Amino acid sequence: MQPIMSKDVVERLSRYRSVLLRLKSLGFVRVFSDNLADALGVSASLVRKDLGLHGIHGVKRGGYNIETLVERLTEVLGVSGMLKIVVIGCGHIGSALLRTYGGKRYGINAVAGFDINAQIINPMAAIPILDVHELATYVATQAIDVAVLCVPEDAAATVMEQVRTSRIRGVLNFTAAHLRSDAHCLVQPLDIRMEIEKLFCLVEMSARRERAETAPEGRERGNDDR
Amino acid sequence: MQPIMSKDVVERLSRYRSVLLRLKSLGFVRVFSDNLADALGVSASLVRKDLGLHGIHGVKRGGYNIETLVERLTEVLGVSGMLKIVVIGCGHIGSALLRTYGGKRYGINAVAGFDINAQIINPMAAIPILDVHELATYVATQAIDVAVLCVPEDAAATVMEQVRTSRIRGVLNFTAAHLRSDAHCLVQPLDIRMEIEKLFCLVEMSARRERAETAPEGRERGNDDR
DNA sequence: TAGATTGTTAATCGATTAACAATC
DNA sequence: TAGATTGTTAATCGATTAACAATC
Numbered sequence: 001m002q003p004i005m006s007k008d009v010v011e012r013l014s015r016y017r018s019v020l021l022r023l024k025s026l027g028f029v030r031v032f033s034d035n036l037a038d039a040l041g042v043s044a045s046l047v048r049k050d051l052g053l054h055g056i057h058g059v060k061r062g063g064y065n066i067e068t069l070v071e072r073l074t075e076v077l078g079v080s081g082m083l084k085i086v087v088i089g090c091g092h093i094g095s096a097l098l099r100t101y102g103g104k105r106y107g108i109n110a111v112a113g114f115d116i117n118a119q120i121i122n123p124m125a126a127i128p129i130l131d132v133h134e135l136a137t138y139v140a141t142q143a144i145d146v147a148v149l150c151v152p153e154d155a156a157a158t159v160m161e162q163v164r165t166s167r168i169r170g171v172l173n174f175t176a177a178h179l180r181s182d183a184h185c186l187v188q189p190l191d192i193r194m195e196i197e198k199l200f201c202l203v204e205m206s207a208r209r210e211r212a213e214t215a216p217e218g219r220e221r222g223n224d225d226r
Numbered sequence: 227m228q229p230i231m232s233k234d235v236v237e238r239l240s241r242y243r244s245v246l247l248r249l250k251s252l253g254f255v256r257v258f259s260d261n262l263a264d265a266l267g268v269s270a271s272l273v274r275k276d277l278g279l280h281g282i283h284g285v286k287r288g289g290y291n292i293e294t295l296v297e298r299l300t301e302v303l304g305v306s307g308m309l310k311i312v313v314i315g316c317g318h319i320g321s322a323l324l325r326t327y328g329g330k331r332y333g334i335n336a337v338a339g340f341d342i343n344a345q346i347i348n349p350m351a352a353i354p355i356l357d358v359h360e361l362a363t364y365v366a367t368q369a370i371d372v373a374v375l376c377v378p379e380d381a382a383a384t385v386m387e388q389v390r391t392s393r394i395r396g397v398l399n400f401t402a403a404h405l406r407s408d409a410h411c412l413v414q415p416l417d418i419r420m421e422i423e424k425l426f427c428l429v430e431m432s433a434r435r436e437r438a439e440t441a442p443e444g445r446e447r448g449n450d451d452r
Numbered sequence: 453t454a455g456a457t458t459g460t461t462a463a464t465c466g467a468t469t470a471a472c473a474a475t476c
Numbered sequence: 477t478a479g480a481t482t483g484t485t486a487a488t489c490g491a492t493t494a495a496c497a498a499t500c
Contacts, residue, residue, distance in 0.1 A: 004435070008467080010427050014420055018402070032481070039404070043469050044481090052483060060482040061476040078430035079423050096322035097418070106402075106419045146425055170429035172421060176244070176332075178265070186432060188425050190418075192323070193332045194240055195398060197305050199372055199414050201236050203396035204304035206412060209230070234491080258457070269493050270457090278459060286458040287500040 003053055010077070012050055015040055017073040024066050032063040082109045086144050088159060089151030090115040090129055093174055093192075097148055102127040110148075112138060116155075132159065136166040146170040153177050160187075229279055236303070238276055241266055243299040250292050258289040308335045312370050314385060315377030316341040316355055319400055319418075323374055328353040336374075338364060342381075358385065362392040372396040379403050386413075 005013070019039045023031060033044040033051075040047075051057070051064070056072045058064040074080050082104060087094045090113040101110040113129040115121060122129045130138060138144070147168045151159050156177035163171060163185065170186045173179050176194070181187045231239070245265045249257060259270040259277075266273075277283070277290070282298045284290035300306050308330060313320045316339040327336040339355040341347060348355045356364060364370070373394045377385050382403035389397060389411065396412045399405050402420070407413045 005427075005431060006467090007424075007428070010424050010431075014424055014427070018420065019404070034481085045469055045471090045484090046467085048481095048483065049468085058482060059476065060474075061480055063481070077423070077427045079426055083422060083426050085422060092322035092325045093319075096318035099318045101419075101422075108419060108422055145429055146422070148422070169433065170425045172425050178245070186425070186428055188421065188428070190416075190421055192416075193327075193334060194244065195414065195416055196309060196311060196327075196334055196372070196374070197303070198233075198236050198240055199396045199398050199412070200305055200309050201231075201240070201303045202233070202412055202414070203371055205231060205236075207395065232491090260457085271460090271493055271495090272491085274457095274459065275492085284458060285500065286498075287456055289457070 009050060012040060012042070012046075013054075013073055013077055016047070016050070017070060017077065017079075020066050020070050020073070024070060028066055030063045031066050031069065033058070079107070083107060083146070084109050084111050084142070084144055085146045085148055086111060086135075086139065087113045087148045087150060088115075088132065088135065088163070089149060089155070089175075090117075090120055091150060091152070094148070094150035097150065098127055098129075111142065111144070114138075132162060135162055139166050139168055144168065146172070148172045148174065149179075150174045235276060238266060238268070238272075239280075239299055239303055242273070242276070243296060243303065243305075246292050246296050246299070250296060254292055256289045257292050257295065259284070305333070309333060309372070310335050310337050310368070310370055311372045311374055312336070312338045312340060312361070312365060313374045313376060314340045314358065314361065314389070315375060315381070316343075316346055317376060317378070320374075320376035323376065324353055324355075337368065337370070340364075358388060361388055365392050365394055370394065372398070374398045374400065375405075376400045 016036055019036060020031065023035075033047040036047045037044040048058075051069075054072070054076045056064075056069065056076075085101065085108060087098050087110055090098065094113060094115075098110050098113050101108045110127065112127060114132045114135050115129055116132050118131075120129055121131055139147075145168065147163060147170075149156065149159065149163070149171050153176045156173070156175040156179060160171070160177075160179050164182070168185060171179070171188065173187050173189045174192065176191050179187045179189075242262055245262060246257065249261075259273040262273045263270040274284075277295075280298070280302045282290075282295065282302075311327065311334060313324050313336055316324065320339060320341075324336050324339050327334045336353065338353060340358045340361050341355055342358050344357075346355055347357055365373070371394065373389060373396075375382065375385065375389070375397050379402045382399070382401040382405060386397070386403075386405050390408070394411060397405070397414065399413050399415045400418065402417050405413045405415075
């Protein structure tokens with residue numbers, strides 16, 4: 001009933017769901033595989049396969065009911081209810097995430113921050129900021145499964161050791177450090193610097209391609225790119 | 227000489243480079259395809275192919291020279307020098323990015339922020355925060371190619387229209403809005419909420435799998451997951 | 453020389469799409 | 477009914493890996 005999903009499939013199901021929530025809020029009731037395919041830039045076959053493989057079926061000629069489709073996707077993805085997270089490292093990015101997701105918005109609830117800087121530790125705040133040493137205890141009592149890691153790169157490995165001894169099962173790693181997943185804890189990298197770099201690279205490449213297309217067909221140095 | 231790269235290839239080349247910079251800083255001089263393969267979790271064949279396809283060659287038995295490898299990758303990726311960006315939308319996340327990347331750290335230089343809120347506009351600050359209406363003029367005179375979009379989701383489409391009329395060629399989209407790339411401007415999504423959601427989903431799935439493995443072999447409801 | 457690593461081809465693998473019968 | 481859309485199979489495509497000759 002629950003086939004093992006690749007990251008790509010999780011990504012697509014999550015995007016289907018996001019698109020469907022929008023359609024629903026616009027008052028739409030039904031959707032066709034074609035519509036979802038257009039929205040994601042994939043083929044309609046793939047949409048139907050993605051859904052069918054998870055036991056989600058439409059009706060021939062009538063498409064899919066958005067309401068039930070969202071329900072089923074939420075179930076399959078396991079993202080019903082508030083997703084509770086803690087933020088480890090309350091610097092610029094960490095604090096921003098606490099403020100953004102501290103308000104139970106977007107289905108996510110950042111319930112606490114952790115840091116080593118005594119100056120910013122404040123257990124009495126609406127969203128408490130605690131000492132990292134209390135992490136294991138806190139996540140155990142509060143049943144937290146997922147943490148967002150925003151500490152300085154140098155500190156990442158050490159902090160990650162502490163995370164591994166806790167009940168945390170998933171880490172979104174905002175640091176540039178290479179942290180490995182293990183059987184107990186899944187680490188997902190999200191390196192903003194690298195994303196910016198990749199973007200520059202893709203932009204530069206598309207510029208090169210344009211130049212190549214605009215340029216006359218004549219052979220030039222290094223034109224043997226085949 | 228410059229084959230068209232898929233996003234996956236760009237991602238890998240960028241990661242090779244990042245790993246190599248670390249090795250270099252540790253005093254390493256040579257690296258084998260095996261090493262890079264281990265670091266990224268791919269095969270050594272793929273590493274050699276990735277490099278070879280871009281005219282980067284090692285020596286049999288001697289591996290690759292890290293120094294020249296980094297140079298060549300930097301060149302191929304087009305990420306030499308400071309990468310100048312502007313940040314559009316200076317809320318929690320936007321401000322955090324300005325502060326993090328405003329200091330020419332990490333090879334990235336956030337040179338200005340843009341917002342519509344008159345209260346936070348401050349053209350005299352070290353990193354000026356300007357009115358969004360000045361965006362086109364600013365990026366034209368300062369030769370900015372890439373922007374990071376951190377406005378509220380509702381505002382994203384409108385702001386993106388303004389971005390499209392500017393010289394901006396690449397946008398890192400932190401909003402949840404679905405913004406399309408076009409021939410002129412490449413939009414790269416980075417939806418933190420969705421990343422957190424995906425992480426929860428992957429964690430949940432790995433938990434399910436464990437339960438399935440631990441559980442006795444006996445047939446149960448929904449055990450026909452094949 | 454013997455051993456190790458690259459460069460490159462052929463094989464494999466998985467993901468995606470095309471196509472079409474089933475059917476609403 | 478005719479037309480449209482699903483569900484599903486077979487075909488395609490691209491990416492990755494295995495394997496090995498070349499060679500340092």
